[in-house]
Amino acid sequence: MTHFSWEPSSLTLTFAADQDGPVRLVSLAGPAAPAPRIQDDLLPTQPLVEVLAPRYGRRNNSYRFDGTELGAGLRYVTHVATTEPATDGRPGRECLEIRQEHPDGLVVTSRFELVGGAPAVRTATTVSLRDGAAPLTLWAVTSLATGAVVSEDIDDLDIWSARTGWSAENRWAPTPLRAPGLPSIDPGARGETSRNRIAATSTSTWSSGLYNPAGAAVARSTGRTLAWQIEHNGAWHWEVGEDPDWNRGAVPIEDRVRAPEPYGPPKGDRSHDGAYVALLGPEDADHQWSLTLTPDVTFTTVPVTVTVAASFEDALGNLATHRRAARRPHPVGDTLPVVFNDYMNTLEGDPTTAKLLPLVDAAARAGAEYFCIDAGWYDDSAGWWASVGDWRPSTLRFPDGFGAVVDHIRDRGMVPGVWLEPEVVGVTSTAAETLPDEAFLRRHGERIREHQRYFLDMRSPAARAHLDEAVDRLIAEFGIGYFKFDYNVTPGAGTDVGAESAGQGLLEHDRALLAWLGDVLDRHPDLVIENCGSGAMRSDPAMLGTLQLQSTSDQQDPLLYPAIAVGALAHVLPEQAGNWAYPQPTMSDEEIVFAMGAGLAGRLYLAGVLSGMDDDQLALVGAAVEAHQATKHTLARAVPRFPTGLPTWDDQWLSVAFDAGDETLLVVWRLPAAAGDVELALPHLGGSVPTVEQVYPPAGVGAPWSVTPTTAGLTIGTEAGNAQARMYRLTV
Numbered sequence: 001m002t003h004f005s006w007e008p009s010s011l012t013l014t015f016a017a018d019q020d021g022p023v024r025l026v027s028l029a030g031p032a033a034p035a036p037r038i039q040d041d042l043l044p045t046q047p048l049v050e051v052l053a054p055r056y057g058r059r060n061n062s063y064r065f066d067g068t069e070l071g072a073g074l075r076y077v078t079h080v081a082t083t084e085p086a087t088d089g090r091p092g093r094e095c096l097e098i099r100q101e102h103p104d105g106l107v108v109t110s111r112f113e114l115v116g117g118a119p120a121v122r123t124a125t126t127v128s129l130r131d132g133a134a135p136l137t138l139w140a141v142t143s144l145a146t147g148a149v150v151s152e153d154i155d156d157l158d159i160w161s162a163r164t165g166w167s168a169e170n171r172w173a174p175t176p177l178r179a180p181g182l183p184s185i186d187p188g189a190r191g192e193t194s195r196n197r198i199a200a201t202s203t204s205t206w207s208s209g210l211y212n213p214a215g216a217a218v219a220r221s222t223g224r225t226l227a228w229q230i231e232h233n234g235a236w237h238w239e240v241g242e243d244p245d246w247n248r249g250a251v252p253i254e255d256r257v258r259a260p261e262p263y264g265p266p267k268g269d270r271s272h273d274g275a276y277v278a279l280l281g282p283e284d285a286d287h288q289w290s291l292t293l294t295p296d297v298t299f300t301t302v303p304v305t306v307t308v309a310a311s312f313e314d315a316l317g318n319l320a321t322h323r324r325a326a327r328r329p330h331p332v333g334d335t336l337p338v339v340f341n342d343y344m345n346t347l348e349g350d351p352t353t354a355k356l357l358p359l360v361d362a363a364a365r366a367g368a369e370y371f372c373i374d375a376g377w378y379d380d381s382a383g384w385w386a387s388v389g390d391w392r393p394s395t396l397r398f399p400d401g402f403g404a405v406v407d408h409i410r411d412r413g414m415v416p417g418v419w420l421e422p423e424v425v426g427v428t429s430t431a432a433e434t435l436p437d438e439a440f441l442r443r444h445g446e447r448i449r450e451h452q453r454y455f456l457d458m459r460s461p462a463a464r465a466h467l468d469e470a471v472d473r474l475i476a477e478f479g480i481g482y483f484k485f486d487y488n489v490t491p492g493a494g495t496d497v498g499a500e501s502a503g504q505g506l507l508e509h510d511r512a513l514l515a516w517l518g519d520v521l522d523r524h525p526d527l528v529i530e531n532c533g534s535g536a537m538r539s540d541p542a543m544l545g546t547l548q549l550q551s552t553s554d555q556q557d558p559l560l561y562p563a564i565a566v567g568a569l570a571h572v573l574p575e576q577a578g579n580w581a582y583p584q585p586t587m588s589d590e591e592i593v594f595a596m597g598a599g600l601a602g603r604l605y606l607a608g609v610l611s612g613m614d615d616d617q618l619a620l621v622g623a624a625v626e627a628h629q630a631t632k633h634t635l636a637r638a639v640p641r642f643p644t645g646l647p648t649w650d651d652q653w654l655s656v657a658f659d660a661g662d663e664t665l666l667v668v669w670r671l672p673a674a675a676g677d678v679e680l681a682l683p684h685l686g687g688s689v690p691t692v693e694q695v696y697p698p699a700g701v702g703a704p705w706s707v708t709p710t711t712a713g714l715t716i717g718t719e720a721g722n723a724q725a726r727m728y729r730l731t732v
Contacts, residue, residue, distance in 0.1 A: 001040055002076055006112065008094035010119035011308070013112065015048070015079075015098065016040070022047040022074040023100055023110075025146040030119050030318075032310045033224055036152060044147025046243050046276035047071040049100065049108050049125050052140040052283070062195035063285070064241055065140055065278045074100040074108055089329045091116025105133025106293075110144075116325030119318045120307035122231070128298040136293045140283035143301040147243055149226035149308055150217045151274030154178065158220055159198045159240050160312065162212035162567065167555040169536050170212065170567025172646040177217070177275060182242060197241030201286050204490040205510065206533070207233050207540040214319070214571045215240075217277065218312050225308065227315035228279055229571065231541040232302035234510035235282040235289070235503065243274040279304040282503040288493040289503025302507075305541070313684075316570050317639035317659070323573050326545055328518075332481075332526045333548030336575055336603065336632045338367060338625055339417070339530070341484065343374035344607040345556055345582040349384050351377050352397045356405050362610035364412035365618055367625035370482045370528070371409045372417035377402065386452040389425035389432060391470040406478045417482025417528075418474065422467050423513065424453040424489060431466060439463040441495040441509065443502060450489040457495060458512035471520055475527070485547070486532040510542075517546050530578060539572055549578045549603050558582065558595040559723055562669040563647040565598045566656045570646060574658060575636035577602030583621050585612035590724055592617060593697045594669065596624035597725030600696060601656050601667040602635070604628040620697065627696040627727060634660045643680035643713060653678040657730075664690070664730040668716060670723065677706070677717030687711045688732035696727040 002017040014027035014035070026043040029035035051070035052058065059067045077099040084093040096112040109126045123144050129136060150157060158174035175198055182196055200211035207213055207230075215238055216227035230236040256263045281302030282289035291299050305322055309315035340363035347355055351373050363371055376384035380396045393402030409416040425431045425440075432454060439462040440447045441455040448455050456463040474480045494506025521527060531547040533539060535554030544550055552568040555561050565579040581599030583592040599605060604625065610618060638658035643666070647654045652674035658665040664682070682690070689709045703720035707728070718724060 004079060006081055006096045008114040008121075009117045011114065011121055013096075013121065016043055017076040022049070022071060023076050023098055024048055025144075025148050028146070028148040028226065028306065028308045030308050032314065033308045042272050044151040044243070044274050044276070046145055046147035046274070047074065048098070048110055048145060049074060050140070050142045050145050050278060051106065051108070051127065051138065053136055053138055055136065060195070064195065064197050064239060065142060065237070065280060065283065066145065066241065066243065066276050070102060070106060071145070073102045074106070075102070077101050091325050101130075105130040106136060115322060118322040118325040119309075120305050120322035122303050122305040122322070122326070124301050124303040126298060126300045127293060129293050129295045131295050133295060138291050138293060138299065139285070139289075140280060141299065141301050143230075143279050143281065143304040144306065145276060145278040147274045147276045149224065150240060150277055151243065152224070153219060153221075154242060154273060154275045156219050156221050157275065158218045160216040160218060161200045162214065162570065164208050164210065164212055164536070166535060166537060167553060168649070169208070169553050169564050170570065171649060172567055172570060173648070174218065177240060177242070197239040199237065199239035201237045203235050203287060204492055205234050205487070205506065206490050206537040207236065207542075209490070209537045212571050213540045216312055216315055217275075223311040225310075225312045225315040226277065226306065227309070227312070227319055228277065228304060228306045229319055229541055230279060230281070230302065230304050231545065232281050232510065233514060233538060233540050233542040234506055235287040236302065237280045237283060237286055238278065240275060240277050243276045279306075282507055284503070287503040288501055289507065290501040291504050292500060313641050317641075319571075320573055320639050323541060323544070328521070328546050330521070330528070330548050333528045336636060337369035337415070337528070338604055338606060338628065339370040339372055339482065339578070340366075340368035340414075340606045341372040341374055342607065343419070344554070344580050345584065346607045346609055347374065347376075349375040353400060353405055357408055358611035359609075360405075360409050360412055360414070362613065362618060363606065364414055366606065366610055366622045367629070368606055369414055370417055371414045372419065372482055372484050372530075373405070374419040374484065375486070377418055386426040386428045388421050388453065389429035391420060391474065403478060406480075410479065415481040416479060417484065418480055419484045419486060420470070421486040421488060422470075423456050423458065423487060425456060427452045427454065435466060436462055438497075439466065441491050442497050443495055448491045448495070450491065453489050455489075455491045457497065458509050458516055459498065464516055467516070468520075472523070475524060481526065482528045482530070484530040484532055484551070486534065487538055488534045514542060514546060521546070536568070539568070544572065544576055549576045549605075551578045551580070551605065552602070553580065556582075558591070558598070559671060561598045562601070562654045562725075563649055563651060565601050566642065566647050566654055569602065569640040569656060574602045574638060574640060575632065578605035579603065580605050580607055581624065582608040583610070583613075583617070584608050585614070585617060587617075589617075589620060589697075590702045590720075590722055592620050593624075593702055594723045594725045596621065596696070597667055597669055597727065600624060600628055600631070600727050603632070620701065623698050624696055631665050631695060631727075631729075634658065634663060634665055638665065641682070641684055643682055644678060655680055657682060657684075659684050662731070665695070666714075666728045666730055667725065668728070669725045670718060672721055672723050676719065677715060679712070680714040680716060682713035682730070685713070685730070685732055690714075690730040690732050693729045694726060695729050
């Protein structure tokens with residue numbers, strides 16, 4: 001057996017390969033999460049790479065992406081570790097490449113990267129063919145597959161995933177790997193023979209439209225956690241299943257078939273069954289993806305990142321550290337300016353000069369630094385949905401010209417911004433008539449149409465030229481410094497233009513979109529771009545590795561927003577989590593504080609009819625903006641922790657703590673039906689009793705809260721029965 005380890009700065013990965021078997025990642029360990037000692041014959045058996053092809057198939061038929069014939073047939077060739085220095089403000093990388101080959105000519109290279117010392121490793125798989133090999137059609141290739149960590153005690157595993165949906169995002173919950181997850185159908189042998197798996201799948205281009213592109217496997221008894229994220233802005237799949245050790249102790253089949261008497265039930269030792277995790281981008285069964293390799297055609301999977309830690313919280317923190325290290329730096333976006341947007345619970349897509357000017361004045365008084373005019377600014381009709389795509393200001397909405405409103409924003413000391421939905425063209429727009437068919441996603445010769453929109457194909461020079469002209473013109477003519485990029489419809493499986501499968505066409509389109517966004521930021525390095533994606537339906541690490549902030553929901557009920565805002569922090573950095581705060585003039589002081597609390601738990605994203613507020617109300621909003629300005633850079637170096645757990649939809653006490661090492665910022669919400677007090681667990685303080693300072697609201701506003709520090713955390717209570725929120729700073 002071949003063993004080798006890779007030990008970059010903050011993790012240790014150990015691989016094994018039998019002479020007659022593929023490479024396996026058998027151990028993943030970190031400083032606070034050492035690997036257990038496992039004898040060689042009990043190491044995880046899951047191959048590092050699975051390759052599903054119609055010519056070869058699986059060794060055992062199932063819905064799963066393990067047990068492929070090609071994956072089992074790979075053999076170790078070599079591995080090489082290298083380092084790449086930091087360049088252009090981006091951190092250095094520690095790298096490992098492992099090469100395997102199949103006797104029929106398939107070459108598989110797994111590349112691992114540890115970015116900037118962050119305790120997580122990113123990996124992707126490249127497949128190719130040797131010269132002279134026959135073409136090979138692929139149906140799936142894993143970015144990573146492993147039994148490390150998850151195989152240690154499969155009866156003790158909870159699998160965490162986050163269901164999501166429009167205005168109901170980030171609903172994290174665990175499922176035991178065994179019943180009720182996968183029922184034990186061979187209990188006498190303590191084995192699991194299910195062909196099923198626990199899985200999460202996202203289709204089309206809403207990468208977080210059904211599930212967030214992240215997950216974790218947690219040992220209930222110890223907390224030891226393997227966590228992952230899929231770094232792709234399109235279709236993906238992950239799964240966790242059992243990996244039965246079918247042959248251990250069993251009588252060989254050749255002896256059974258030659259026995260003079262019936263053999264009876266299987267008699268193998270199933271007590272050392274393991275489990276596996278498989279992480280993929282698009283594949284055939286769910287996404288209509290296929291690709292034919294030739295010696296001249298190679299394929300690289302979408303990247304994924306994994307980490308191991310002593311607890312679920314720590315694992316999520318490791319992924320947050322990786323996201324910070326890996327994302328594109330931005331000279332202005334990294335200053336974390338406060339943005340006011342006129343859409344949510346405010347103008348709702350109906351901007352006019354008369355409505356905007358008072359809002360601009362009020363937003364400036366509250367402390368906003370950017371003012372974004374949302375949907376409708378380009379539309380001369382009563383609606384804005386089907387007319388998107390030309391991106392020229394309305395003359396009816398702005399009788400003195402759009403420039404007059406933009407100048408007013410700038411005169412009040414704010415940077416002007418506008419909403420765009422760049423990847424679509426409305427059916428009533430001029431662009432729908434003037435752009436050539438090759439600019440659009442098509443299938444079977446027809447433009448793909450959904451909800452009165454067509455989809456631009458970002459591989460098309462005509463599509464990119466149309467968008468470049470619009471973006472560059474708005475910046476040059478009006479001095480636009482901020483774009484909110486939305487994405488409200490999806491095109492299905494993809495396009496068959498220039499690709500052998502719809503899924504491959506969509507993958508190429510998704511990658512072209514990321515390249516276009518990078519080009520826009522290269523041309524306009526001070527431009528700040530928000531990733532909206534229909535209220536967080538595309539909140540993935542690929543988009544957030546490029547853009548500066550993420551709108552976390554379209555939820556308009558302030559009582560429902562805290563659960564979404566806290567849940568978002570499991571996969572979105574605090575400094576990128578644009579949590580809406582939309583106070584209203586009809587609200588009481590306590591209601592304004594509650595609404596502002598969501599914004600303080602991440603990147604404050606301000607809205608609301610501020611122009612209708614009296615001076616005291618606006619001052620209370622301004623105090624929240626001041627609190628955010630004083631704390632935002634602490635949040636931007638902190639990792640989120642969840643003192644009352646990741647929230648369920650019906651929780652009545654919610655909280656999030658931002659652990660910055662030398663201080664902790666804590667936001668707590670109490671909903672109307674909550675009990676009188678709550679215990680907040682803060683184990684990261686190491687048993688020290690913290691000093692507590694209230695950051696928001698100012699003293700004397702709202703009902704009194706009792707806050708009792710303990711060695712375990714805090715006990716918080718209040719007698720009032722209405723919705724309330726508070727922000728605290730904790731030091732030890």
